Amino acid sequence: MTKDNENKTSEEERISRRRFIKSSGVAVGGLAVGGVIGGLIPWRTEDNKQQRQAANETKNYNQALMFFSQAEFKTVEAATERIFPKDHNGPGAKDLGVPFYIDHQLAGSYGFNSRDYMEPPFFHGEKEQGYQGRLKRREIFRVGLRELQNYSHQKYKKEFSELSTEEQDDILKDFESDKVKLSTISASGFFNMLRGVTLEGLYSDPLYGGNIDMDGWRMRDYPGDQMNYLDVIEEGFKKIEPRSLRDHM
C-alpha cells in the first residue's frame, strides 16, 4: 500500500511507545523516546522494515546534546513543535528530530558565526542593513531561550514547556511581534532565527539529524536527492519515493 499508510502505522507505534514509557513509570527526563528506554519497548507488529527502523532508532547515537542543557532542550522541543505541529499531515518538528538538529548546528560553525563578518565597531542600524549585534547565534539562542522562560513565568507563572499550546502560541506571538522588549537581543530576531532553523531541521538531509526517515520530505512529496529528473520533467505530477545522501555512499 501507499507510503502514507505505512507512515501512519509507524506514527501510531511511536505514540504507543510513548504511552508505554509514561505508564511504565520509567524516568525519562526531557526525552520521550530513544536511547536505552526505546529498546525496552515491545513491538506489536512483525513487520521487518519497522523492526529495522526500530533497531536504528535505539542505536541513534546522534540523538544526544552537544550544546543545550536539558532544560533548554525541553523549551526548544516545545517551541519548535508549535512552529510545526504534528497534525493529520504527519509528524511535527519534535518527532522529526528538529530539536537535535538545532542543538548540533549551534555547536558548530553556524553557532559560532565563523563565516560571518563579526568585527567591531557595533552600531544599531536600520532593518535593511541586517543584523548588527555582537552576539553569536549560540549566544542569542541562550539569551532567547532564557527570556522565553522568563516571559512564561511572568505571564503564566509556569515553564514554557508546561503551558497549554494556546499559551505557548501566545508567548511566541509576543516574541514574533516584538511585544516583548529585550535589552540584549531582538525578540523578533530570535523568533525568526528559531523559525528558520526549524524549517532547516524539517527539510535538510537526514544526515544532519532532523527530517528523520525523510518524513519531512515525504509529507510534501519532495523526493530529496535524485540523480536526475529526465523522465519526469516533461510530465505531470509524479510521486517519487525520496532518497537521501546516505544512498550515495
Add this chain to the structure above:
Amino acid sequence: MVKKMPKTDVVIVGVGWGGGIIASELTKQGLSVVGLEKGLERSTEDYYMVHDELRYALRYELFQDLSKSTLTFRSNEKKRALPMRHYGSFLMGEGVGGAGVHWNGQTYRFLPYDFEIRSQTVERYGEKKIPKGMTIQDWGITYNELEPYYDKFEKMAGISGEENPLGGKRSDKYPTGPMKHSPQMKMFTEATKKLGYHPYTVPSANLSEPYTNPDGISRAACQYCSFCERFGCEYGAKADPVVTVIPVANKTGKFDLRTHSWVRRILHKDGKATGVLYTDLTTGEEIEQPADVVVITSYVFNNTKLLLTSKIGRPYDPATGTGVIGKNYAYQVVKGAATGFYDDMEFNNFAGAGALGVVIDDFNGDNFDHSDLNFIHGGYLALTQTGARPIQNNPVPKGTPSWGAEFKDKSLKYANRSLSVGAMGASMPFRHHYLDLDPTYKDTFGDPLLRMTFDFEDQDRELAKFTAKKARGILEEMGADHVDAMEELGPYDITVYQSTHNTGGVIMGDNPDTSAVNNYSQMWDMDNLFVVGASSFPHNSGYNPTGTVGALAYRAAEGIMTYSKKGGQLV
C-alpha cells in the same frame, strides 16, 4: 620582505568567467599568463555530495568567506554604512571558476537599446523623459559591434536556446537546441501567446544535448537534477569556467594558476601598471608579480576596491558628479513578481534546472511605448523551474501565518501546487548611488571595506508595480485559483536575496571624463590595465548579466592581444 616573482606577459586577478575566458584566449595565442585566485581549486569530483540544500544554499559552501571581507551598506549619504555581516541580497563567488561555478546559467544578450540608452531615449521621448539625477549614458559600443563576441561566448559555453523574437539580430543560431518544456512552461507559453506576447525558451548554459565546443571541449547533457543555482554541477553539464575555458588555458602550458592568492594592490609607476602585490593565504607571504599587462576580473566590488586602494583613476565624487571610479552602481529590480496557487493541479516543482524556463521580452528595454509611463526600460517576465528545494521554498497565500498549524497545512499543500512568474527589472544608475571606501570597517588585511550607497527610486517602484501587474495577468490567464502579486517594492533591503547581478563602479563609455574604461575594458588612465566584468556596465539591463560579461571579456582579450603587439590606447 616582499618576494619578487619573474615577470610574466599578463597577470589576471580573479579566475571566474572573466578571468577564465581571458586566460584561455591569451594563452592560446602564445602569451604567458599568471592567474591569481584567492579561493581554492575546484573540480567536478567535488560535487559527489552536492545535493545538499543546507550545506550549499543556506550555509553558502561555495561563496566568499565574509569573515575575511565583506562590504558596508547604507541607503543614502546621510546614514552610517554598516557591514553586511551575513549573506542576503547577493552572493559573492570564490574559488576557481568564481560565481560561474554556482550560477544558474540563464544566458541572455542585452538589447540594442541598452547600448545606446541615452540617445535612443532622448530621440524617442525627449530629454525630459530622463529624471533628474538619473545618470544613464551610452556604452561607447553598439549591439552590432558586440554581436560577434556574444556569439563567441555562446559557442564556447554551448548555450541552448531558440531565437528571441524581440531581440537584436543574430549572426548565427544558438549552438544547441532549447531545453525541454515542462507542463507549467507549456501553460506559460500558451497564456502569453493568448495575451499577444512573444514567448521563447530561456537561453541556457545547462546543455540540452551533449556538445563539443570550438576549443574541442565535450560536455554531457543536463539531467534536470534541480540542484543548480548555488550548487556545482556534478555532470559538467552546466557551463562553468572549470569545465570550459580553464582546461583550455591549462593545456597550452602557458597558464600558471595560483590559488589561495589574494591580490591586495595593483602596482604602478608613471601611469603604467607594473604588476600586482598579493598574499599567499597558506603561508602569509607577500609576493610581487610583475607583468606587462594587468587584468582585473575579480567581480564588480573587488574591481572597484582594488582601483581605489591602489589609487588608480579618479574616484567618483557624488557631490560634484565628477570622477569615475565607483560611479553608476546599479542592481536589478526583481521583486515585481507574482505567485499563483492552484487547488486542483499539481506540478513537479521539485524537478528543474538552473536555466529552465520560458520568457517574454514584450516589456523589456524599449520594446513597448513608455510615453505614458513614469519609468524607462523594463524587464523580462519569465516562468522558470529551477527546482523548488524545501527549506527555501514554502509559498503560501497572503494572509497565511508564517508558522503553526495553518502554515504547515498550506505550505505542504502548495509546495507542488504553486507557480511563480518572475521579473528581471532593469536598474538605472543615479548620481547618488555609488561605491567608495568605507572610513571605518576593514578586511582581514586591514584594508578598507568597500562601501555601497544605494536605494530604490521612483523609477524602480513604478517599474516593479508594472511588472507585478503583468505577472499577475499571466498567472490569471494560466488558470491559477488565487494570485498574489507584489504591491509595493519597499526600500532596498540587503538581507533578502534578490540576485547577484551587481553592476557598475568601473564603467565603460566613449569619453574619459565620464567613464573609466573604453569598449575594450582598457583603462583610459592606464593603457596596460584592463578591468573586466559587470563593473563596466553603465546601467543594468532587464536581463541576467553574464552573457554580456562574457562578450565583453572576449572583446577585452582581443584588445589585450592588440595592445601586447602595438601598445597605446585601443580606441
